Amino acid sequence: MDTDQEQNLTISDLLNNNRAIYQVPDDRLYSVEDLLYNYQKFLALYLKDAAKKQAGSARTNLMVALAWYLALINRFHIDIEGNLWKRYSYKCPYCLELPCYCQKEKNIQAQKTGRPGSRKPQDISEWQKMIEKIYPNEENDNFRHVLYSKLDLLNSAFRLFMREKKKKQFHEIELLSTDHFVALIRAFNHHNFNIESEYLKMFSGGCYVCKQIPCQCNYFEE
Secondary structure (H helix, E strand, O other), X not given: OOOOOOOOXXXXXXXXXXXXXXXXXXXHHOOHHHHHXXXXXXXXXXXXXXXXXXXXXXXXXXXXXXHHHHHHHHHXXXXXXXXXXXXXXOOOOOOOOOOOOHHHOOOOOOOOOOOOOOOOOOOHHHHHHHHHHHOOOOOHHHHHHHHHHHHHHHHHHHHHXXXXXXXXXXXXXXXXXHHHHHHHHHHHHHOOOOHHHHHHHHHOOXXXXXXXXXXXXXXXXX
16 A cells, blocks of 8 residues: 555545455454454443543554454455445434434334435545534443444344344344444544555554564464
């Protein structure tokens, strides 16, 4: 990834870069259970640091958690950007409002239709801005609850699919993985962390630990 030129990273760029760095060691060393475990490990470290207001380590651990999550999306070849646009095009997929009012209501179910988006975001920074419009000014307790609840649903969906391998179960994974990706973006937005700039700092030259493409280390141990 060339950092000498101005970067406007798309979601596809993030996935492709993650694939170049980590797919070889991930495929050789880690099962789906391993990917889920390590993602949750760094997400927990991020939440612990955020609670202690340790911004630097919280930023690093959230970014590493994102890298593990991208690896999981790559493993299952999920069209995260396409699903994101279908589900979150300038609306919450549950209440269909901008901004979302789900916090004011109880037991709202996801909707199948909504207002069409006026313009699809072109890069990850624009996606962050769109999600910020849907979920502005979130409190700590709310976005932490969203992260955990979406993660529990996703874990259950992956484990069910790995046991039974039914098409409808994979479709559920596609929806839930998109919802959880949005939950991650909401966490970045809560701290005013810019995903594009932080990703370039950590991963533009390869693995953030060994600086190699593909990765030559077990970076989850760092």
